[in-house]
Amino acid sequence: MYLLAIHGSPRKNGNTDILLDSFLKGIKKEAISFEKIRLSKLNYKPCIGCGECEITGECVLEDDFKELYPKILKADFLLIATPVFFYNHTSYVQAFYERFQAFWARKYILKLPHPFNKTPKGILLCLGATKGKKLFESVVRSFKYVLDTVYGVYIGGLFIRGIDKKGEILDHPEYLKLAEDIASKLSIFSEEEIIKSPEKLGLNKSTSP
Numbered sequence: 300m301y302l303l304a305i306h307g308s309p310r311k312n313g314n315t316d317i318l319l320d321s322f323l324k325g326i327k328k329e330a331i332s333f334e335k336i337r338l339s340k341l342n343y344k345p346c347i348g349c350g351e352c353e354i355t356g357e358c359v360l361e362d363d364f365k366e367l368y369p370k371i372l373k374a375d376f377l378l379i380a381t382p383v384f385f386y387n388h389t390s391y392v393q394a395f396y397e398r399f400q401a402f403w404a405r406k407y408i409l410k411l412p413h414p415f416n417k418t419p420k421g422i423l424l425c426l427g428a429t430k431g432k433k434l435f436e437s438v439v440r441s442f443k444y445v446l447d448t449v450y451g452v453y454i455g456g457l458f459i460r461g462i463d464k465k466g467e468i469l470d471h472p473e474y475l476k477l478a479e480d481i482a483s484k485l486s487i488f489s490e491e492e493i494i495k496s497p498e499k500l501g502l503n504k505s506t507s508p
């Protein structure tokens with residue numbers, strides 16, 4: 300099993316970075332191999348809407364995303380760690396998602412199956428400064444649409460309110476422990492159990508968590 304972990308904040312050693320590292324610490328390496336990608340370090344563009352992928356199934360843009368396409372396709376788990384920026388994921392994550400247009404074209408225009416017959420399971424680690432009731436709603440909705448393009452399923456996330464200053468999450472070891480515990484259970488549970496009962500792992504699958 301392979302987990303692709305995407306870090307979507309521009310802030311290195313910031314809150315989502317620390318939360319994601321706690322999660323990755325909990326993974327049992329004999330069960331799941333993983334890679335962490337920091338989007339802010341990559342040189343990639345958002346989708347330019349050229350439509351070429353509707354003919355070939357491939358994106359024409361020549362940038363760092365080329366290395367990400369095969370990693371996304373081999374992923375059994377796709378994890379997005381993002382802070383809330385203006386009630387959504389960051390622009391880095393938005394541009395990352397837009398490049399799934401090539402997968403959308405493969406599935407819905409070219410009618411191609413997943414090349415490895417996988418069902419990538421989507422996980423969110425998300426936090427924001429305020430306590431807004433609908434703080435994570437857009438983040439969840441977008442991710443579900445994105446997962447659909449790669450025949451994936453959303454299994455839920457960990458959502459934390461009231462975290463703002465850089466590193467403030469360290470004042471809440473209980474959240475870091477939660478992230479670590481989710482990952483360790485992910486390494487133990489069967490795929491069937493994970494999809495059927497994600498709440499047993501501590502994942503929140505609500506549409507507006």
Ligand SMILES: Cc1cc2nc3c(=O)[nH]c(=O)nc-3n(C[C@H](O)[C@H](O)[C@H](O)COP(=O)(O)O)c2cc1C
Pocket residue numbers: 308309310312313314315316381382383384385386387426427428429430431434462463464465466
């Ligand atoms: C451009 C920008 C927009 C933000 N928008 C929101 C917001 O809409 N709601 C919120 O609760 N927090 C918002 N925040 C606060 C961040 O979510 C918060 O600082 C978070 O802890 C940053 O995580 P990081 O350290 O991983 O970058 C915003 C921060 C920035 C820089």
